[in-house]
Amino acid sequence: MADSEMSEERKRVTCQLCDQLLTDARTLSCNHSFCYTCLVSHRATESKKHCPTCQDVSLQDVCDLDLLPSNREINEVVANIIRSTKTHR
Ligand SMILES: [Zn+2]
Numbered sequence: 001m002a003d004s005e006m007s008e009e010r011k012r013v014t015c016q017l018c019d020q021l022l023t024d025a026r027t028l029s030c031n032h033s034f035c036y037t038c039l040v041s042h043r044a045t046e047s048k049k050h051c052p053t054c055q056d057v058s059l060q061d062v063c064d065l066d067l068l069p070s071n072r073e074i075n076e077v078v079a080n081i082i083r084s085t086k087t088h089r
């Protein structure tokens, strides 16, 4: 599978932290999305409160990551990609 040409859509649903398709995507106030588990470990290391992508302080106001809503739109796109990858093999 040629991964070099990443579509915009694919990019939108790829986590910048783990470089994988988003799992349980959570979207910050700056509109960047990450896996829930990636955000948890990101917060745990170096107690960073910045968005890993744009360095916005969007994580600062989030006291509980569980309160960040899941991004259903992104989760659906991810599900579609996984489904189509499977049927193509
Ligand atoms: Zn991730």
Ligand SMILES: [Zn+2]
Residues within 6 Å of the ligand: 028, 030, 031, 032, 051, 052, 053, 054, 055, 056, 058
């Ligand atoms: Zn951001």
